Amino acid sequence: MSDDEVLRPVVGNWYKDNEDRIFEVVSFDEGDSYIELQYFDGEIDEMDLDAWESLSIESVAAPEDWSGPFDEMERDDLGYTDMNLPPESLSFSPDDME
DSSP, X not given: OOTTOOOOOOXXXXXXXXXXOEEEEEEEETTTTEEEEEETTSOEEEEEHHHHHHSOOEEEXXXXXXXXXXXXXXXXXXXXXXXXXXXGGGOOOGGGXX
């Protein structure tokens, strides 16, 4: 992308601003030129398309740890409570051994 091309906001995509803050676009109303975003730390912000276009924004990959914006998550909330036990569908018995 050349310097004069502007990166368009896409809902669900992650970006980094000129302050190295990572955020996801959670809403974009092209008719009103309104963009709502959520920073990785959970902060919600909004801006208009003119403000977006004036920033140095680059596209980045989604963070591996998506739980950043959520306060005080328990391991249960992430969907994996006991990491030492295989799922029932993967369990086997001694009869499976040959």
